[in-house]
Amino acid sequence: MAAAAQSDAFVAFEHVQKSYDGVSLVVKDLNLTISKGEFLTMLGPSGSGKTTCLMMLAGFETATHGEITLDGRPINQVPPHKRGIGMVFQNYALFPHMTVGENLSFPLEVRGMGKSQRDEKIKRALDMVQMGAFANRRPAQLSGGQQQRIALARALVFDPQLVLMDEPLGALDKQLREHMQFEIKHLHExxxxxxxYVTHDQGEALTMSDRIAVFNDGRIQQLAPPADLYERPDNSFVAGFIGENNKLLGTIEDLSGDRALVRLPTGELIDATPVNVREKGQKTLVSIRPERVEFKPSMMPEGAHTLDAVVTEVIYMGDILRAVLRVAGQDGFVMKMRNTQGQTRLAPGEAIKVGWHPQDARALDP
Amino acid sequence: MTDLAANALLTTADGRPLKSALAAAQVRAKRRAFLLVLPLLLFVLLTFVVPIGQMLHRSVYHDGFSANAPAVSAWLAAHPAGTAPDEAAYAALAEDFKAMKAAKTAGEAGTRVNYTLPESRSLFTKTARVADDLAPPYREALLAVDAKWGDPLVWEAMRSASSAYTSDFYLSGLDMERTADGGIERVPPKERIYVYLYLKTFALSALITFICLLLAFPVAHLLATLPMAKANLLMILVLLPFWTSLLVRTTSWMVLLQGQGVVNNTLVALGLIKDESRLSMMYNQTGTIIVMVHILLPFMILPLYSVMRVIPPSYARAARSLGATSWTTFRRIYLPQTLPGIGAGALLVFILAVGYYITPALVGGADGQLFSNLIQFHMTKSNWSMAAALSAMLLLGVLLLYWLYDRLVGIDKLKLG
Known part of the structure; x- marks a missing residue:
């Protein structure tokens, strides 16, 4: 998907900048292409500019600078109602004075579609989200999950090529949210x-997306498929934002090809993969995922450097065991172990040695 | 059955039946709740329900004649309407006049008859002055005092006044009067004032409400969409008139709008109108409309604002993204959602406008007077019963509208803030 993006861009942002007050930029030089049929997620903390980008694409905000094209056509001057983009809002925005059927009928009526054709499309859209029996209800009579489905059906009923979703699952409880994630994904396919899709929930982004654009401070920090983003973060912001992460501060001791030797402040040496460090003596932040930390010598590669660790706490979480360790003079180093048959149960106070495959530890900018 | 039997056996820990224990516990809570609202209940009862009840009672009750002229009232009660008064009737009248002269109540009785038949009061006071000289045969004696005592209309008026309870005040309010034979007919066209003014008051109030709505809608929308700091400033400007005395506001309009006022002078100075054709915007209907719209505008803005403030902008955005133009979005999405506010504001402004009297009294001139000015007129004349009857008519009109609103929109949809 990522490779195809450049060749057949369906949506493209070119050097887009956005400022609300003329003093600071909310979106700084955004370049992004989205190919047809792609599921792209804009992920980032609040205020990172992701929603502003979505609103510019929908036409509710105008770009201060730069060009947005949709299917090869510049749309900066096209009003929202002529863009033909379906949109699902955070609070669903179902019209409260209309029934579900009337809500779905609205986009078809404004397009001047005849009654029989409308009814057919409404029925199809409602069946698609398994809400066929609810056409005569009012939105207020529906549960959050049902409203969500209707909002989805309304955004799809007029067959748009592009659908924008602004944190559509934010108001649902965890279980429903996970269920809806799969439904949206299946509909997309x-x-x-x-x-x-805009969200600040990294789990949601990882589950659903073809590619994820991680936003921070008005810039895309990394644009990559979920697995790349999780396993090979480009910088410490991405590493910290996606998933749980252990961080060790150190200095580059040796740099050779795809291996870096990092000396921790306490004098110990660890292995890492250099990502955006250039030279010896440079400060670096080494990031290691808790589930990639090993404490059994048999699981570590030959000659791996290890660190002495003391178990301070073990938390039983059902599917996994979570051990909090004291490593290299700092508390809060996390290690996750699968709760399998015969898994070694650590006890608080126990002294162990931890290590990892060098490719799982990434030496990033500090 | 088994459930009932089981319930009947249920007792509290100390052996009392559960039901009576529950009732006892609830009685205490209910009594406390009642005592808490009691002061307000009494206050509302004393200052609202009782006065309105009294007003309604007064509109159908006036014992000025029946209490002071018991003998002739008794004769009238004994004889059906249309009976020509005989010597006994005149004797009873003379007897009553002697008593009224002693008690100095002839004016009161005359006032009551006067309401039904104008210019009767002087007949009573004139007769009372010579009451002591009246001697049999009374018919001749009274006719000698004033020939009107032979007029069947006077006797019909006394018949209607002889009962303390009467519908005469409502008849007058509907521009009706009694005929000599006890029938009812409309007063001559020249004297028909109440119904015309009643309808005009409702029509003017409707116009004022409509203008208020047109002016308030954009302002309320602006208030609801502006950032907080700016909206607060604007809100203060909206509320500013509330903090100024009604009289001050009305007089400033007089300064602005009168013939030699600021607006006319400016227009003349700019050469837009000629000096001899200055606009008359004050002391007429136009003045009443302009000033009342200004005074009642906040009552329209506030309910609209409170409704618009809670309509999320995402509805409009959703409609736009679904392909609706901004006009369609307004008409089909925004406007229907503001209906509770429009209803509340319109009802509030209309009811206030219907009962307004200071402003029309000050700036209305001859043709800008409203129904309430008539009520005030009768109150200053101490004709409480007539004022009460007119007030009751106004109340009925407003209640009818209220009922209509409830049927059409639903009172539960009303949102005042």
Whole structure:
């Protein structure tokens, strides 16, 4: 998907900048292409500019500088109602004075579609989200999850090529949210539509997306498929924002190809993969995922450097065991172990040695 | 059955039946709740329900004649309407006049008859002055005092006044009067004032409400969409008139709008109008409309604002993204959601406008007077019963509208803030 993005761009942001007050930039030089049929997620903390980008694409905000094109056509001057983009809002925005059927009928009516054709499309859209029996209800009579489905059906009923979703699952409880994630994903796959999805929930982003654009401070920090983003973060912001992460501060002792030797302040040496460090003596932040930390010598590669660790706490979480360790003079180093048959149960106070494959530890900018 | 039997056997820990224990516990809570609202209940009862009840009672009750002229009232009660008064009737009248002269109540009785038949009061006071000289045969004696005592209309008026309870005040309010034979007919066209003014008051109030709505809608929308700091400033400007005395506001409009006022002078100075054709915007209907719209505008803005403030902008955005133009979005999405506010504001402004009297009294001139000015007129004349009857008519009109609103929109949809 990522490779195809450049060749057939369906949506493209070119050097887009956005300022609300003329003093500071909310979006700084955004370049992004989205290919047809792609599921792209804009992920980032609040205030990172991701929602502003979505609103510019929808036409509710105008870009201060730069060009946005949709299917090869510049759309900066096109008003929202002529863009033909479906949109799902955070609070669903179902019209409260209309029934579910009337809500779905609205986009078809404003397009001047005849009654029989409308009814057919409404029925199809409602069946698609398994809400066929609810056409005559008012939005207020529906549960959050049902409203969510209707909002989805309304955004899809007029067959848009592009659907934008602005944190659509934020108001649902965890279980429903996970269920809806799969439904949206399946709809995306079966309809072949292009989806731009905004969320601050990294789990949601990882589960659903073809590619994720991680936003911070008005810039895309990394644009990559979920696995790359999680396993090979480009910088310490991405590493810290996606998933749980152990950070060790140190200095580059030796740099050779795809191996870096990092000396910790306490004098110990660890292995890492250099990502955006250039030379020896440079400060670096080494990031290691808790589930990639090993404490059994048999699981570590030959000649791996190890660190002495003391178990301070073990938390039983059902599917995994979470051990909090004291490593290299600092508390809060986390190690996750699968709760398998015969898994070694650590006890607080126990002294162990931890290590990892060098490719799992990434030496990033501090 | 088994459930009932089991319930009947349930007792509290100390052996009392559960039901009576529950009732006892609830009685205490209910009594406390009642005592808490009691002061307000009494206050509302004393200052609202009782006065309105009294007003309604007064509109159908006036014992000025029946209490002071018991003998003739008794004769009238004994004889059906249309009976020509005989010597006994005149004797009873003379007897009553002697008593009224002693008690100095002839004016009161005359006032009551006067309401039904104008210019009767002087007949009573004139007769009372010579009451002591009246001697049999009374018919001749009274006719000698004033020939009007032979007029069947006077006797019909006394018949209607002889009962303390009467619908005469409502008849007058509907521009009706009694005929000599006890029938009812409309007063001559020249004297028909109440119904015309009643309808005009409702029409003017509707116009004022409509203008208020047109002016308030954009302002309320602006208030609801501006950032907080700016909206607060604007809100202060909206509320500013509330903090100024009604009289001050009305007089400033007089300064602005009168013939030699600021607006006219400016227009003349700019050469837009000629000096001899200055606009008359004061002391007429136009003045009443302008000033009342200004005074009642906040009552329209506030309910609208409170409704608009809670309509999330995402509805409009959703409509736009679904392909609606901004006009369609307004008409089909925004406007329907502001209906509770429009209803509340319109009802509030309309009811206030219908009962307004200071402003029309000050700036209305001859043709800008409203129904309430008539009520005030009768109150200053101490004709409480007539004022009460007119007030009751106004109240009925407002209640009818209220009922209509409830049927059409639903009172539970009303949102005042």
């Amino acid at each position: 079966s309809l072949g539509i292009t989806v731009v």
